[in-house]
Amino acid sequence: MKVWISSKEKKPMGLDQSPNARHSLQSRIPKNCHHWTLTRSEFPAVASSSKTAVNRRPNPRRPPTAYCCREISRLAPPNSPPDPASLVVAIPDSQTRPGARTLEEIQKKVTMGLVDSSGDLSGEMEVDAFRRLFPLRYYERHLAESIRPDGRTLGMARDTTLALGAVSSADGSALTKIGSTTMLAAIKMEVMTPSAESPDEGCIAIEFHMPPICSPIVRPGRPAEAAVVESKRLSDTILRTIWLVFCSSGMINLKELALVSGKAAWMAYLDIYCLDADGALFDAALLSAVAAFSHLQIPVVSLNDKGKIVAFTEEGDTVGKLEKEAVNKEKRKLTLGNIPFSLTCALHKKHILADPSSEEESIMETLVTVVMDSSDRLVSFYKPGGALAYTSLVTDCVRLTRQRMKELEKILDEAFSGMEVD
Amino acid sequence: METDRKDGRTPNQLRPLKCSRNILHRAHGSASWSQGETKVLAAVYGPKAGTKKNEDPEKACIEVIWKPKTGQIGKAEKECEMIMKKTIQSICLLTINPNTTTSVIVQVVNDDGALLPCAINAACAALVDAGIPLKHLAVAICCCVAEEGSVVLDPTKLEEQQMRGFAYLVFPNSALSALPEGSYLVNGEPLEHGIITSVTHGVMSVDEYLKCVDRGRAACAKLSGFLRNSLQKSQFPSDTSSKAA
Numbered sequence A: 001m002k003v004w005i006s007s008k009e010k011k012p013m014g015l016d017q018s019p020n021a022r023h024s025l026q027s028r029i030p031k032n033c034h035h036w037t038l039t040r041s042e043f044p045a046v047a048s049s050s051k052t053a054v055n056r057r058p059n060p061r062r063p064p065t066a067y068c069c070r071e072i073s074r075l076a077p078p079n080s081p082p083d084p085a086s087l088v089v090a091i092p093d094s095q096t097r098p099g100a101r102t103l104e105e106i107q108k109k110v111t112m113g114l115v116d117s118s119g120d121l122s123g124e125m126e127v128d129a130f131r132r133l134f135p136l137r138y139y140e141r142h143l144a145e146s147i148r149p150d151g152r153t154l155g156m157a158r159d160t161t162l163a164l165g166a167v168s169s170a171d172g173s174a175l176t177k178i179g180s181t182t183m184l185a186a187i188k189m190e191v192m193t194p195s196a197e198s199p200d201e202g203c204i205a206i207e208f209h210m211p212p213i214c215s216p217i218v219r220p221g222r223p224a225e226a227a228v229v230e231s232k233r234l235s236d237t238i239l240r241t242i243w244l245v246f247c248s249s250g251m252i253n254l255k256e257l258a259l260v261s262g263k264a265a266w267m268a269y270l271d272i273y274c275l276d277a278d279g280a281l282f283d284a285a286l287l288s289a290v291a292a293f294s295h296l297q298i299p300v301v302s303l304n305d306k307g308k309i310v311a312f313t314e315e316g317d318t319v320g321k322l323e324k325e326a327v328n329k330e331k332r333k334l335t336l337g338n339i340p341f342s343l344t345c346a347l348h349k350k351h352i353l354a355d356p357s358s359e360e361e362s363i364m365e366t367l368v369t370v371v372m373d374s375s376d377r378l379v380s381f382y383k384p385g386g387a388l389a390y391t392s393l394v395t396d397c398v399r400l401t402r403q404r405m406k407e408l409e410k411i412l413d414e415a416f417s418g419m420e421v422d
Numbered sequence B: 001m002e003t004d005r006k007d008g009r010t011p012n013q014l015r016p017l018k019c020s021r022n023i024l025h026r027a028h029g030s031a032s033w034s035q036g037e038t039k040v041l042a043a044v045y046g047p048k049a050g051t052k053k054n055e056d057p058e059k060a061c062i063e064v065i066w067k068p069k070t071g072q073i074g075k076a077e078k079e080c081e082m083i084m085k086k087t088i089q090s091i092c093l094l095t096i097n098p099n100t101t102t103s104v105i106v107q108v109v110n111d112d113g114a115l116l117p118c119a120i121n122a123a124c125a126a127l128v129d130a131g132i133p134l135k136h137l138a139v140a141i142c143c144c145v146a147e148e149g150s151v152v153l154d155p156t157k158l159e160e161q162q163m164r165g166f167a168y169l170v171f172p173n174s175a176l177s178a179l180p181e182g183s184y185l186v187n188g189e190p191l192e193h194g195i196i197t198s199v200t201h202g203v204m205s206v207d208e209y210l211k212c213v214d215r216g217r218a219a220c221a222k223l224s225g226f227l228r229n230s231l232q233k234s235q236f237p238s239d240t241s242s243k244a245a
Helices: A020-024 A046-048 A066-075 A105-116 A126-135 A134-146 A226-249 A283-297 A356-362 A389-422 B075-091 B115-129 B158-161 B206-231
Strands: A160-164 A172-178 A179-191 A203-209 A258-260 A266-274 A301-303 A309-311 A340-347 A351-354 A367-372 A376-381 B016-023 B029-036 B036-049 B061-067 B099-108 B137-144 B152-155 B165-172 B199-202 B243-244
Touching: A105 B115, A126 A134, A134 A340, A134 A356, A160 A283, A160 A389, A172 A283, A179 A283, A179 B115, A203 A226, A226 A283, A226 A376, A226 B075, A226 B206, A258 B115, A266 A283, A266 A367, A283 A340, A283 A367, A283 A389, A340 A389, A351 A389, A367 A389, A376 A389, A376 B206, A389 B206, B016 B115, B016 B206, B029 B115, B036 B115, B061 B075, B075 B137, B075 B199, B099 B115, B115 B137, B115 B165, B115 B206, B137 B158, B137 B199, B137 B206, B165 B206
Parallel strands: A203 A266, B061 B099
Antiparallel strands: A160 A172, A172 A179, A179 A266, A258 A266, A301 A309, A340 A351, A340 A367, A367 A376, A376 B199, B016 B029, B016 B243, B029 B036, B036 B099, B137 B152, B137 B165, B165 B199
């Protein structure tokens, strides 16, 4: 469906109340800009002219929002930089929102802006509309001043908070928030028989879930649907990377999870739930997993007469013989080796943005995740495709990760000292 | 310093390379790439009309399907698919054919170490065979770090498991066969020095990683030469296989 905007058309673009139009553009354009809805009903002359082009129904599978906005954006020359003098876009510190304008004024400005296709569209728009329609240019305006729309500098990560013991029924749990991204990790311990190849080693099973609560692109249903495939792939990648990071960084010594050599060992089920997906999912997931393991208290067990491990009860249970190992005598914590910390960076031309939000991740195609551990070793440098990264960029990302590691170590220590006071 | 590997190669020596084009006649483009015992077959179908749901209709969409040699498709295969998709997206010119889907199907014939780099090389050759417009070619290599800190190229599966850590690196192929002095420099480094994709496993220090990147670049220059030679050979199916030691 082509929507031609003809300068000969004198009919003003009024509020279009058709439910389709209202719904389709509602998510992209703020509510006080109803005049943006351009539908075929506004231009009856064009509708009858070329039957073949216009009679084709829009593809129902394609989201109409992207389509309509594409037509509008074609009017502005694609590569012209916005004129700095007339630009309405403001840097967030001086939030000057043009709130007092009336609807007619805005309508007139936009109508003029749309019809005048040789001029730059960006000069006539409100900040929100510009942000939604030309996200890359909006960001580039900010990056030129070395700042981001939410007020952070390029190397700054969002506020991180950590809450230990969020799930009281689990043996170890942690709730992490990095900005709006929220992850909940919980560990449950179970006794199992170790395998023959490693009779004195325990086991860790990690599951990463992205329930539909976390993001509008994730829907319940079979993972084969295209809508869920991307998030499923993301969760699979996060899962495998966390598993590899745990194995390779040597944070957890599986031998500590052993109980009776050859007969019983601990199996730790680690479940990580994403409650809110707002960029940098891997960082939050890794941090919550690490915090949950630090918070973990292994339950006390004893060996009963039949040789089975049972939970140790406090009421003077003298039925079972207690093992010589200390793990069954008192609740024990795992001693953690080198703890890994990670930082995701988005690369755009020469700028490196640390800890991108989901809006930034969707605009910038290149993401790099660097995982380092506390002994300054590189555990993982993950860069799947995107723009070319030169050596200077690699060293800059590593430097930012080292800075972030210090911050995260402090946050983790504070969370623990806060807990031990109780 | 370990100079003798099980198969007698030096640390900087690659395994024998073999590349064949146009082996599948129904596919729009196909190629097989083998490095030593590792062999991967790639087929390209496209561009087909329409993009997948939730994909940007302004650009071409790339779909990668990874078929392992045995077993069902699991998480590891999905991760490889995602890495390959993002790598191919960064070398293709996506705005030339908007609202189309190009499918790249990768079939693992044999896995003996450095599987993902082999697959990326095969997919790149298959894309060229299909005539998909690309910015530049991509060449991939696997570098691993031994216990003492030395870098070893193109490991076999046994070596991969024994080494402390390894990195899969993908570099762009240069657009010209001979670079004139002082051209295409970005930040003082020529175009081929940029990393398209990097996936590491195991721990290594930052310096060791940078050493891997340097060695990988040098090896990829050789690989690009081989790729260019084999792609320039004639179109007839009987002549399309080429070998290099």
